[in-house]
Amino acid sequence: xxxxxxxxxxxxxxxxIQFTADNTKFDTTGVQFIIGxxxxxxxxxxxxxxDQTGGKLTVLNVGESETEPTLRKALAIGADEAIRVNxxxxxxxxxxxxxxxxxxxxAYDLILMxxxxxxxxxxxxxxxxxxxxxxxxxxxxxxxDVEGTTVQMAREIEGGKESLEASLPLIAGCxxxxxxxxxxxxxxxxxxxxxxxxxxxxxxxETQAEATSxxxxxxxxxxxxxxxxxxxxxxxxxxxxxxxL
Amino acid sequence: MSVLVYIEQSEGKIKKTSLEAxxxxxxxxxxxxxxxxxxxxxxxxxxGELAAVGSAGAAKVLHSSExxxxxxxxxxxxxxxxxxFTQVGAKTLVLAKSSLGxxxxxxxxxxxxxxxxxxxxxxxxxxxxxxxxxxxxxGKAFAxxxxxxxxxxxxxxxxxxxxxxxxxxxxVENFDVALxxxxxxxxxxxxxxxxxxxxxxxxxxxxxxxxxxxxPENWGMVEDxxxxxxxxxxxxxxxxxxxxxxxxxxxxxxxxxxAPSLYIAIGISGAIQHLAGVNSSKCIVVINKxxxxxxxxAADYGxxxxxxxxxxxxxxxxxxxx
Ligand SMILES: Cc1cc2nc3c(=O)[nH]c(=O)nc-3n(C[C@H](O)[C@H](O)[C@H](O)COP(=O)(O)OP(=O)(O)OC[C@H]3O[C@@H](n4cnc5c(N)ncnc54)[C@H](O)[C@@H]3O)c2cc1C
Numbered sequence: 001x002x003x004x005x006x007x008x009x010x011x012x013x014x015x016x017i018q019f020t021a022d023n024t025k026f027d028t029t030g031v032q033f034i035i036g037x038x039x040x041x042x043x044x045x046x047x048x049x050x051d052q053t054g055g056k057l058t059v060l061n062v063g064e065s066e067t068e069p070t071l072r073k074a075l076a077i078g079a080d081e082a083i084r085v086n087x088x089x090x091x092x093x094x095x096x097x098x099x100x101x102x103x104x105x106x107a108y109d110l111i112l113m114x115x116x117x118x119x120x121x122x123x124x125x126x127x128x129x130x131x132x133x134x135x136x137x138x139x140x141x142x143x144x145d146v147e148g149t150t151v152q153m154a155r156e157i158e159g160g161k162e163s164l165e166a167s168l169p170l171i172a173g174c175x176x177x178x179x180x181x182x183x184x185x186x187x188x189x190x191x192x193x194x195x196x197x198x199x200x201x202x203x204x205x206e207t208q209a210e211a212t213s214x215x216x217x218x219x220x221x222x223x224x225x226x227x228x229x230x231x232x233x234x235x236x237x238x239x240x241x242x243x244x245l
Numbered sequence: 246m247s248v249l250v251y252i253e254q255s256e257g258k259i260k261k262t263s264l265e266a267x268x269x270x271x272x273x274x275x276x277x278x279x280x281x282x283x284x285x286x287x288x289x290x291x292x293g294e295l296a297a298v299g300s301a302g303a304a305k306v307l308h309s310s311e312x313x314x315x316x317x318x319x320x321x322x323x324x325x326x327x328x329x330f331t332q333v334g335a336k337t338l339v340l341a342k343s344s345l346g347x348x349x350x351x352x353x354x355x356x357x358x359x360x361x362x363x364x365x366x367x368x369x370x371x372x373x374x375x376x377x378x379x380x381x382x383x384g385k386a387f388a389x390x391x392x393x394x395x396x397x398x399x400x401x402x403x404x405x406x407x408x409x410x411x412x413x414x415x416x417v418e419n420f421d422v423a424l425x426x427x428x429x430x431x432x433x434x435x436x437x438x439x440x441x442x443x444x445x446x447x448x449x450x451x452x453x454x455x456x457x458x459x460x461p462e463n464w465g466m467v468e469d470x471x472x473x474x475x476x477x478x479x480x481x482x483x484x485x486x487x488x489x490x491x492x493x494x495x496x497x498x499x500x501x502x503x504a505p506s507l508y509i510a511i512g513i514s515g516a517i518q519h520l521a522g523v524n525s526s527k528c529i530v531v532i533n534k535x536x537x538x539x540x541x542x543a544a545d546y547g548x549x550x551x552x553x554x555x556x557x558x559x560x561x562x563x564x565x566x567x
Contacts, residue, residue: 122347123351127352140344158345159493163434226546234562242546245474
């Protein structure tokens with residue numbers, strides 16, 4: 001089976017979010033970048049499926065050269081090759097066009113990615129790529145098993161889950177508990193150094209909805225503490241001050 | 246010209262988030278002069294439910310009662326909504342951000358060649374360009390996004406608009422959808438729904454428990470409090486990882502993002518990944534025995550104390566008051 005996993009390169013989940021002085025760019029000072037947590041689930045499941053069925057697992061990121069350590073980490077986790085589409089990811093539409101363009105050539109059986117990135121939280125790329133390639137897309141997928149060309153999935157719905165059956169090829173936006181995250185071991189890290197990481201040029205594409213400026217929410221005031229022996233006071237504050245009851 | 250709204254339903258009931266989308270569309274249409282709001286509803290809908298769509302500001306509902314559309318088959322819904330968009334001559338599609346909404350919106354953005362903004366928190370400003378404010382970094386920041394296409398898709402974040410309830414009656418029209426086999430290339434084999442009465446993603450009040458609850462056998466306390474408040478229950482990630490609670494109750498960066506009026510966190514430390522899923526709540530109450538728990542920094546009100554002592558007392562006090 002040929003599997004493509006699309007990964008994002010995002011600030012670590014504990015990063016302090018701040019922007020440059022003119023509020024037009026994310027300030028990367030002191031920020032560590034990681035594989036998007038949802039993409040990590042997709043990658044972990046893809047490694048298992050490749051190990052079961054054989055074939056090849058390719059990871060792809062649309063990004064500039066600073067994302068290569070993230071791609072190397074994906075290779076260390078178990079991908080066979082990595083592709084970097086050399087462009088700054090401007091919006092979901094632009095990224096989807098790049099992925100669809102690349103994936104069309106590869107004729108993948110399965111394209112997995114995270115349900116959303118944790119920076120822009122769009123949750124759009126799987127659907128857009130699906131529509132661009134004329135393939136069915138499913139998200140958020142929390143279970144995915146392949147038997148021949150039949151795929152059994154479970155998708156999270158608000159307040160529950162739905163089991164589905166579909167056929168390869170398809171696209172899935174993944175989330176836990178589809179697989180346990182895999183941590184690269186020494187052998188993985190060593191072999192990642194020699195696995196191919198190919199850079200391909202982006203196709204020229206417009207953007208449709210690009211961020212132009214950023215802002216932070218207003219700072220939170222201090223907490224009001226209520227004595228544990230006086231819970232009635234909390235009830236009255238919620239009712240009369242916060243007006244949420 | 247009209248603004249089209251995609252309505253989501255579950256077992257015949259229209260989702261509150263979709264009514265918020267209608268309210269948003271109504272305010273948008275008034276602002277931009279885009280004409281009426283038309284809603285498109287798919288599948289079997291309980292009688293009387295469509296009236297709320299009118300109250301929220303829609304002038305018309307296109308309803309296809311095709312049973313095959315009851316389940317949220319992503320491609321079929323995307324095809325149907327694209328047909329409605331063309332039929333009413335809309336330029337803007339509004340929907341609620343949700344797991345189905347996202348999946349449908351993404352396919353529509355390509356079908357309609359429309360710039361798509363997700364997690365929208367305010368009406369667009371149109372004075373210089375079409376600028377839409379959206380929530381990013383899981384609620385830790387906002388981005389102003391410029392949409393440059395003629396057609397537009399806006400996925401509205403829950404609880405970011407006031408629900409309109411004083412609209413009129415919506416005319417309900419039968420909507421004939423042409424669907425192909427390809428639209429149904431996947432088959433939904435079963436659906437499991439949460440048994441609770443209030444669904445977490447849409448709840449106005451959420452009561453969550455963390456590892457401090459010590460074990461699943463203690464959840465009765467959390468549920469009693471939730472029941473008293475008419476709230477949904479949630480939990481932190483380790484709690485669902487350990488199987489104390491079902492996965493769909495897991496709140497946070499990698500779980501459900503909630504934005505209720507009131508969020509009560511019991512025995513949850515307030516790790517940044519948990520906070521990311523709750524920081525859009527209007528009011529946060531924290532109950533934790535550790536005065537240094539980071540959650541107190543994000544809270545509006547707090548009680549330092551043992552949950553096993555405080556929570557039953559709080560439930561009693563609320564019962565007396567409500
Ligand atoms: C990539 C990534 C993504 C993550 N995503 C999420 C996410 O989406 N959601 C999430 O929740 N976590 C997430 N986490 C995990 C997160 O970092 C924390 O580990 C988790 O939130 C801690 O859960 P907790 O507060 O229930 O448990 P703990 O950190 O163990 O805290 C328990 C709290 O209970 C208090 N307590 C104990 N006993 C009592 C008592 N009797 N009465 C009152 N208080 C008591 C303690 O003082 C403590 O503050 C993620 C982590 C990573 C790395």
